[in-house]
Amino acid sequence: MTPLLTTMGLSRHYGGLMAVDRVDFSVMQGEIRAIIGPNGAGKTTFVGLICGRVQPTEGMIVFDGNDITNLPSYQRARLGIAYTFQITSVFANLTAYDNVALPVLRTLTDGRARGAVHAGVMAALERVGLVGRENMIAGTLSYGHQRLLEVAMGLALKPRLLILDEPTQGLSDGEIDNFIGLVREIARDATVLLIEHNMPVVMELADRVTVMNAGRILAEGTPVQIRANAAVQHAYLGTPEEGAADG
Amino acid sequence: MAFGPHLLLATLEGLVTAATLALMALGLSLVFGVMRVVNVAHGEFFMLGAVLAWAVASAFGGHPAIGFAAALVISPLVVGAIALVAERLVLKRLNYNPEATIVATIGMLYIIQQAALSLYGPEARPVEAPFTYRIMLPWFGYSGYKLAVIAASILLLGATWYVLTRTRAGMVMRATQYDSETAQAFGIPVERVYAGVFAVGAMLAAIAAVLIVPISQAHYLMGRDPLLLSFVVVIIGGLGSLRGTVVAALLIGVSDGIVSVFFSPTLAKIIATLAVAMVLVFRPQGLFGTAAR
Amino acid sequence: MNESPAKAIALHAGVIALLFGLNFVLPAYHHGVLARVLVLTVFAMGYNLLFGYAGLLSLGHAMFFAAGLYGAGMTMYHLGWGVPAAFLAGLAAGAVLSLVIGLLALRTKGVAFMIVTMMFAQVLYLLIYYFSVWTRGDEGLVIQQQARAIELGGTRLDLTDPTTRYMAALFLFSVVLVITLAIVRSSFGRVLVAIRENEERTKMLGYDTLANKLAAMVASGAICAAAGAAYVILFGYVGSTLASVQYSILPLLWVLLGGASTTLGPLVGTLFMYYAVDVTSAHTSAYMLVVGVALILLVLYFPKGILGTVRDRWARWLP
Numbered sequence: 137m138t139p140l141l142t143t144m145g146l147s148r149h150y151g152g153l154m155a156v157d158r159v160d161f162s163v164m165q166g167e168i169r170a171i172i173g174p175n176g177a178g179k180t181t182f183v184g185l186i187c188g189r190v191q192p193t194e195g196m197i198v199f200d201g202n203d204i205t206n207l208p209s210y211q212r213a214r215l216g217i218a219y220t221f222q223i224t225s226v227f228a229n230l231t232a233y234d235n236v237a238l239p240v241l242r243t244l245t246d247g248r249a250r251g252a253v254h255a256g257v258m259a260a261l262e263r264v265g266l267v268g269r270e271n272m273i274a275g276t277l278s279y280g281h282q283r284l285l286e287v288a289m290g291l292a293l294k295p296r297l298l299i300l301d302e303p304t305q306g307l308s309d310g311e312i313d314n315f316i317g318l319v320r321e322i323a324r325d326a327t328v329l330l331i332e333h334n335m336p337v338v339m340e341l342a343d344r345v346t347v348m349n350a351g352r353i354l355a356e357g358t359p360v361q362i363r364a365n366a367a368v369q370h371a372y373l374g375t376p377e378e379g380a381a382d383g
Numbered sequence: 384m385a386f387g388p389h390l391l392l393a394t395l396e397g398l399v400t401a402a403t404l405a406l407m408a409l410g411l412s413l414v415f416g417v418m419r420v421v422n423v424a425h426g427e428f429f430m431l432g433a434v435l436a437w438a439v440a441s442a443f444g445g446h447p448a449i450g451f452a453a454a455l456v457i458s459p460l461v462v463g464a465i466a467l468v469a470e471r472l473v474l475k476r477l478n479y480n481p482e483a484t485i486v487a488t489i490g491m492l493y494i495i496q497q498a499a500l501s502l503y504g505p506e507a508r509p510v511e512a513p514f515t516y517r518i519m520l521p522w523f524g525y526s527g528y529k530l531a532v533i534a535a536s537i538l539l540l541g542a543t544w545y546v547l548t549r550t551r552a553g554m555v556m557r558a559t560q561y562d563s564e565t566a567q568a569f570g571i572p573v574e575r576v577y578a579g580v581f582a583v584g585a586m587l588a589a590i591a592a593v594l595i596v597p598i599s600q601a602h603y604l605m606g607r608d609p610l611l612l613s614f615v616v617v618i619i620g621g622l623g624s625l626r627g628t629v630v631a632a633l634l635i636g637v638s639d640g641i642v643s644v645f646f647s648p649t650l651a652k653i654i655a656t657l658a659v660a661m662v663l664v665f666r667p668q669g670l671f672g673t674a675a676r
Numbered sequence: 677m678n679e680s681p682a683k684a685i686a687l688h689a690g691v692i693a694l695l696f697g698l699n700f701v702l703p704a705y706h707h708g709v710l711a712r713v714l715v716l717t718v719f720a721m722g723y724n725l726l727f728g729y730a731g732l733l734s735l736g737h738a739m740f741f742a743a744g745l746y747g748a749g750m751t752m753y754h755l756g757w758g759v760p761a762a763f764l765a766g767l768a769a770g771a772v773l774s775l776v777i778g779l780l781a782l783r784t785k786g787v788a789f790m791i792v793t794m795m796f797a798q799v800l801y802l803l804i805y806y807f808s809v810w811t812r813g814d815e816g817l818v819i820q821q822q823a824r825a826i827e828l829g830g831t832r833l834d835l836t837d838p839t840t841r842y843m844a845a846l847f848l849f850s851v852v853l854v855i856t857l858a859i860v861r862s863s864f865g866r867v868l869v870a871i872r873e874n875e876e877r878t879k880m881l882g883y884d885t886l887a888n889k890l891a892a893m894v895a896s897g898a899i900c901a902a903a904g905a906a907y908v909i910l911f912g913y914v915g916s917t918l919a920s921v922q923y924s925i926l927p928l929l930w931v932l933l934g935g936a937s938t939t940l941g942p943l944v945g946t947l948f949m950y951y952a953v954d955v956t957s958a959h960t961s962a963y964m965l966v967v968g969v970a971l972i973l974l975v976l977y978f979p980k981g982i983l984g985t986v987r988d989r990w991a992r993w994l995p
Binding site: 421481500667 | 790806967976
Binding site: 188189204208209210211213214218219221225226227228229230234237238239241243244289293 | 863867869870873874876877878879880881882883884885899
């Protein structure tokens with residue numbers, strides 16, 4: 137089966153700094169893939185390269201069989217790649233409804249009838265559990281709700297690949313539990329790339345985990361394999377690698 | 384006059400323009416570079432400098448050199464003070480928001496221009512040069528004062544370069560320009576730096592005006608064209624680059640002089656304006672500047 | 677969206693009806709002033725579309741106003757064109773110019789955009805001087821009375837007649853007001869607001885923000901040119917001062933005062949400012965002072981303008 141997304145030799149330097157260093161990566165359709173790694177590993181830059189926020193200095197990106205390396209970000213969004221920002225980037229002065237209406241308008245191909253827009257917006261809001269708050273100004277929502285709004289906007293694009301950048305940051309435990317359920321539900325229709333620092337969430341959700349460090353991929357495997365991987369522990373904790381530990 | 388001498392005359396005139404233009408553009412560039420503020424009223428500080436120079440010079444009787452010297456000291460100081468007040472009262476309160484500050488400086492432009500019109504009047508008034516000494520060149524006699532202006536400008540630019548690169552004050556300004564947040568973290572009083580820079584920028588414009596006023600008269604609308612040329616110089620020379628400003632001023636000043644003499648002043652202005660627009664569109668960091676962080 | 681389309685439509689219809697009624701009760705002086713204000717309001721409305729809604733601060737909109745002025749003025753003066761053709765010429769000139777300028781200027785953002793637009797407008801102003809042979813520079817062109825009329829079927833509408841002139845101005849104003857209201861409530865309008873609020877986010881939602889900004893620029897330029905064409909047709913004069921940087925600053929002032937990103941803000945702002953200047957000019961010649969102080973006070977204390985503040989405090993539904 138061909139992967140949904142592949143990167144080959146993807147790199148991004150800033151002057152002398154290799155933020156992303158010749159990364160070969162692929163993710164299959166329907167997977168939930170977690171990308172983890174210490175701060176500064178290049179995770180956000182890497183997904184930025186995928187969704188088009190950042191331009192690569194080298195390498196190639198193939199999405200669903202198409203070379204999207206030189207495609208501008210808005211066209212990648214139309215192809216089905218949706219990105220939720222690490223630092224919440226909703227339209228703070230618009231209502232939650234208007235926030236979600238924008239991506240919904242984008243995906244409506246059968247006329248812009250008010251009814252269709254309304255239905256699309258409410259459906260997205262319902263999936264994340266924000267029904268009842270649609271008329272609130274987005275900037276006045278609690279942080280956790282703003283994160284959910286971001287996800288709703290991503291969902292409203294009906295994406296093939298949804299990229300979630302540290303989505304649980306700042307959420308309470310209860311909100312995180314709900315979130316895990318939400319992602320499982322999303323993964324029924326879409327492929328999910330999840331950047332996370334919250335290890336329990338990663339262990340629960342991810343089918344596979346990719347570990348990045350200093351711009352390169354350090355290890356890939358199932359959550360269990362990664363947890364036991366000494367090199368990964370070393371990268372995170374800096375402890376000297378113990379001989380052959382548990383193997 | 385044959386072509387050669389004509390060209391020399393045009394070049395000399397261009398150098399005089401470049402001399403004052405460099406000073407004025409430097410003021411604009413400093414403000415632009417350190418504060419990220421576009422001061423549309425910069426031309427009015429220039430005009431104020433000239434008008435005040437006339438006021439001071441007329442107050443002093445006796446030899447014109449005395450009045451001129453007094454104007455050279457007093458006028459920039461007064462203009463600097465006015466700029467400081469404007470900065471504290473208005474720009475600081477706007478938090479140096481780019482769009483709001485442009486609108487506010489447009490307002491300042493109107494107020495200053497109107498004040499000049501009401502208090503000084505619509506006439507153009509001359510100021511006597513401190514000395515009238517003609518240097519005899521092979522083909523024509525040239526005003527010694529104009530050459531002195533060029534010399535004075537070189538001196539002042541050199542002094543500014545020295546302050547910027549060799550003194551602590553200059554280092555503080557350059558640090559604030561490069562990264563104001565980090566500068567603040569290092570204890571640099573960024574707000575005071577801003578106030579100082581804005582005042583210095585206005586003073587540079589005023590000095591340029593005092594130098595030029597014996598050559599061209601003081602008039603309440605005289606700030607318009609120099610403002611445009613200063614913009615052209617700053618943008619083409621690149622933000623925050625002293626060397627770029629000087630080179631661009633030379634380029635613009637001399638070519639403006641040549642085109643004005645051989646073609647028409649309007650055409651010179653059209654070319655200059657179009658050039659700056661195109662540079663901004665296609666090469667926003669100018670010819671020497673580094674792209675803004 | 678918490679909308680009450682009925683309320684908005686009723687309000688706008690009411691304003692138009694009020695202006696219509698004023699035709700019959702206003703004394704001659706104010707009648708003429710209001711006609712002029714209505715045309716200038718169209719200019720402000722065009723500017724508001726780009727500044728208030730799309731969030732692009734241009735300091736060069738005089739060039740689009742001038743495109744309409746000279747497009748209509750010169751075709752009537754030199755080529756003897758009739759009013760409808762001349763109007764279309766002005767409109768087309770504005771649309772083409774804004775397309776070209778947009779393709780260049782929209783490569784820049786923020787401060788650079790402001791300067792670039794200012795510079796392009798200055799170039800046009802200087803070109804008007806340079807080609808004085810045709811434009812007569814600041815002396816300008818005076819359009820003969822007989823030329824300013826429209827032949828409709830058998831009747832001749834003399835646009836120099838105060839009432840006809842007023843009605844023509846009101847008609848243009850109403851059409852543009854309706855267009856503005858329609859745009860604001862459409863998905864295009866929403867996208868423009870989104871671009872203003874957070875352009876990168878909008879791109880990531882799949883919108884070609886450059887194309888949208890360009891469309892806004894062309895719409896804005898065309899509306900401003902329509903105002904320019906109407907101005908020369910209705911008031912019979914075009915001169916280079918109408919293309920100077922002052923006429924790039926004034927619409928900004930009018931829109932800021934009335935309330936950027938409100939549909940009726942431009943009308944309020946233009947009307948208020950026109951009378952403010954008028955009244956002060958009667959007592960002193962320091963009209964520039966009024967403009968300058970107004971700009972500074974507005975931007976310091978009152979950035980939302982009159983209707984913007986009204987909308988925030990009392991009438992959230994105001995479009």
